[in-house]
Amino acid sequence: MGNKNDRRTFLKGIxxxxxxxxxxxxxLSANEENQKVDKSPHYGMVxxxxxxxxxxxxxxxxxxxxxxxxxxxxxxxxxxTDQNHTDEKRYVRVSCQQCEEAPCVQxxxxxxxxxxxxxxxxxxxxxxxxxxxxCIVACPYDVRFINEETKAAENCNFCLNSNFKEGKKPACVExxxxxxxxxGDLNDETSYINKLLxxxxxxxxxxxxxxxxxxxxxxxVKLGV
Amino acid sequence: xxxxxxxxxGFTEGIGWHWPIAVYLLLAGISGGALILALAIRFYKKxxxxxxxxxxxxxISCSTIMLGMVFLVADLEKPFVFWKILINYNFSSVMSIxxxxxxxxxPLTCVxxxxxxxxxxxxxxGFLSPIIDLLKIVRSPLxxxxxxxxxxxxxxxxxxxxxxxxxPMLNTAILPALFVVSxxxxxxxxxxxxxHKLFKEDMHSGDMKILHKVEWPIMFVEVxxxxxxxxxxxxxxxxxxxxxxxxxxxxxxxVFWFGVVGIGFILPLVLNFALGKKMSNSLAVxxxxxxxxxxGVFCLRLFIVYxxxxxxx
Ligand code: SF4
Ligand code: SF4
Numbered sequence: 001m002g003n004k005n006d007r008r009t010f011l012k013g014i015x016x017x018x019x020x021x022x023x024x025x026x027x028l029s030a031n032e033e034n035q036k037v038d039k040s041p042h043y044g045m046v047x048x049x050x051x052x053x054x055x056x057x058x059x060x061x062x063x064x065x066x067x068x069x070x071x072x073x074x075x076x077x078x079x080x081t082d083q084n085h086t087d088e089k090r091y092v093r094v095s096c097q098q099c100e101e102a103p104c105v106q107x108x109x110x111x112x113x114x115x116x117x118x119x120x121x122x123x124x125x126x127x128x129x130x131x132x133x134x135c136i137v138a139c140p141y142d143v144r145f146i147n148e149e150t151k152a153a154e155n156c157n158f159c160l161n162s163n164f165k166e167g168k169k170p171a172c173v174e175x176x177x178x179x180x181x182x183x184g185d186l187n188d189e190t191s192y193i194n195k196l197l198x199x200x201x202x203x204x205x206x207x208x209x210x211x212x213x214x215x216x217x218x219x220x221v222k223l224g225v
Numbered sequence: 226x227x228x229x230x231x232x233x234x235g236f237t238e239g240i241g242w243h244w245p246i247a248v249y250l251l252l253a254g255i256s257g258g259a260l261i262l263a264l265a266i267r268f269y270k271k272x273x274x275x276x277x278x279x280x281x282x283x284x285i286s287c288s289t290i291m292l293g294m295v296f297l298v299a300d301l302e303k304p305f306v307f308w309k310i311l312i313n314y315n316f317s318s319v320m321s322i323x324x325x326x327x328x329x330x331x332p333l334t335c336v337x338x339x340x341x342x343x344x345x346x347x348x349x350x351g352f353l354s355p356i357i358d359l360l361k362i363v364r365s366p367l368x369x370x371x372x373x374x375x376x377x378x379x380x381x382x383x384x385x386x387x388x389x390x391x392x393p394m395l396n397t398a399i400l401p402a403l404f405v406v407s408x409x410x411x412x413x414x415x416x417x418x419x420x421h422k423l424f425k426e427d428m429h430s431g432d433m434k435i436l437h438k439v440e441w442p443i444m445f446v447e448v449x450x451x452x453x454x455x456x457x458x459x460x461x462x463x464x465x466x467x468x469x470x471x472x473x474x475x476x477x478x479x480v481f482w483f484g485v486v487g488i489g490f491i492l493p494l495v496l497n498f499a500l501g502k503k504m505s506n507s508l509a510v511x512x513x514x515x516x517x518x519x520x521g522v523f524c525l526r527l528f529i530v531y532x533x534x535x536x537x538x
Binding site for chain 2: 094108
């Protein structure tokens with residue numbers, strides 16, 4: 001009898017314990033999930049000057065996918081080749097630097113130029129924009145423009161309303177045959193962009209403005225071998 | 226600049242804001258400046274009647290700020306949705322703060338017009354009399370508040386463009402101060418001209434004498450602030466050197482030296498001090514020096530808007 005009882009309590013104990021365990025497990029995983037939600041993303045992009053050949057495929061893909069009017073650009077590849085060394089080609093990506101402290105967001109009187117609440121990407125709401133151009137003069141990088149068709153101010157928003165929505169990488173990144181562009185979440189320690197930034201020397205464009213841009217550039221550096 | 230990597234093109238090709246903004250900046254300056262001066266004279270001399278200067282300031286401040294709004298709205302890419310600026314506020318934006326200030330300031334200037342033309346309005350629209358009498362109870366405090374807002378209007382136009390980090394000539398602390406002082410300077414000019422032309426105020430009356438007297442210290446401070454702006458850029462390192470070119474090259478340098486300095490400062494000085502008493506008391510000199518100071522400050526606003534944007538970093 002006593003044995004039987006013992007056995008029952010033992011079984012009960014296991015049952016109870018496992019319930020306890022599983023709830024603990026559950027709360028743990030819930031915590032993990034919460035943490036993921038709490039750690040909001042910070043999307044960034046790397047432009048590797050060593051790999052860019054200046055083919056402008058990214059430019060064209062961007063204009064096509066984001067319906068940028070002909071002749072206008074969210075993204076431009078500038079040829080910065082030194083005229084005395086034309087054999088050493090140098091190209092630079094010109095686009096919104098996705099500042100963490102964005103003057104365009106601060107300046108906009110209607111909140112049309114704003115930071116997306118989920119992705120934290122600096123983007124725009126064309127309907128609310130009145131076209132005062134304050135954001136355009138406020139942007140230290142001069143990379144905003146008035147879209148001739150919508151008459152609203154616009155910037156590169158990592159394809160937030162096009163590719164990003166469909167879970168794809170920005171059009172320029174997809175289009176680059178030479179993997180000169182890398183896109184990812186800088187707040188995710190395991191992301192490829194972070195791995196890349198850990199091993200490569202990269203710089204921010206005109207950091208003196210103090211707006212903490214999220215674009216990084218890997219410049220061509222000659223080691224003098 | 227010897228950065229390892231850089232781009233040197235932009236999407237606006239230099240100019241984002243054009244001359245309508247300069248016109249607006251001028252009109253806002255006139256509006257605020259005229260009101261500050263007229264009310265200061267009123268408080269200082271403890272006037273209770275509606276003087277010619279007071280009436281002029283009412284007309285000037287109300288009409289110029291409204292006209293300014295027209296230019297501001299016309300410069301929008303989507304002028305017909307301008308009302309969105311009134312319902313979407315962003316208080317980290319100087320423009321939003323300015324719009325809030327203007328929405329208080331414009332009604333205030335309208336009330337000043339009602340005070341100034343009380344008799345005329347009452348005789349034309351008798352049914353308004355009770356409202357006007359009600360408004361008159363708070364006349365002095367309201368006039369005080371109006372001066373405060375007039376200063377804000379002048380200053381905010383300076384802050385509006387002084388936060389633009391890409392343009393070293395604009396991105397200076399002196400700009401709001403310069404805008405207040407040059408606003409006062411056009412305030413003097415427009416008050417004298419309108420008082421004389423429209424309200425037949427004697428050129429040598431007491432109020433006009435005050436206006437004439439404060440004109441020179443105001444001009445002196447204006448010159449001082451401009452020199453500070455210049456010297457600040459001169460010693461301001463690489464970015465300052467980019468911007469200081471604006472004073473020396475291109476069409477806007479001419480606008481500065483001929484318009485701001487020549488017409489705005491030297492011409493009135495010569496007319497009033499170098500040509501003898503008889504000349505300086507003449508009607509022709511009165512009008513020319515008033516108009517030249519208006520032209521001078523307009524040139525200053527144009528210069529700031531264009532040269533400021535062209536010589537960017
Ligand atoms: S680069 Fe210009 S448009 Fe992009 S976030 Fe910064 S201020 Fe805004
Ligand atoms: S142009 Fe549009 S987005 Fe830019 S500041 Fe004005 S309202 Fe905002």
